[in-house]
Amino acid sequence: MEFRPDSSIEVSPGDFASRVDGSELLIPVILANLAWSQHLSTAEELAGYVEAFPSSVGASLGWGSSAVQTAARRLNDQLSQAGFQPSGARQRRIYGLG
Numbered sequence: 001m002e003f004r005p006d007s008s009i010e011v012s013p014g015d016f017a018s019r020v021d022g023s024e025l026l027i028p029v030i031l032a033n034l035a036w037s038q039h040l041s042t043a044e045e046l047a048g049y050v051e052a053f054p055s056s057v058g059a060s061l062g063w064g065s066s067a068v069q070t071a072a073r074r075l076n077d078q079l080s081q082a083g084f085q086p087s088g089a090r091q092r093r094i095y096g097l098g
Contacts, residue, residue, distance in 0.1 A: 001025055001043040001084050005032035013063045014070040020082045034060050044084060047075050 006026040009017045018027045025043040027035075034057065035046045050057050054068040061068070 001079065001082065002041070003027050003032065003035065003043045003046060005029045011061060011071075013061075013067040014074075016071045016075055018075060018078060020078060025078070025082075030061065043075075043079055047072065047079060050075065 001020075001023060003018075003025040005028070007029055009019075009026060009028040011017055011028045011030060016027060016031055018025055018031070020026075025046075027043075027046075031046070035041075035049070038049055040046050040049055050068060050072045054065040054072065057063075058065050058068045063071075
């Protein structure tokens with residue numbers, strides 16, 4: 001799913017305030033700029049980045065890691081409800097005897 005910045009959307013800690021519009025995810029400009037600076041081009045890539053690097057995203061937004069993790073869960077839920085595989089839906093590999 002492609003993402004597109006929407007200047008009318010404002011983030012707040014724990015909520016990217018993104019929304020699905022047809023086949024696009026509308027996101028705040030600050031989040032789009034962060035995504036583009038990391039060469040991310042899809043909503044799924046953005047969700048994966050946010051989940052993998054919550055401290056980095058938090059530093060860019062002025063949020064704590066827990067607020068970023070909450071927003072990441074909401075983003076993954078949105079993508080899942082829209083029929084896309086969010087980053088957290090990947091099967092995790094387990095190594096060793098557990």
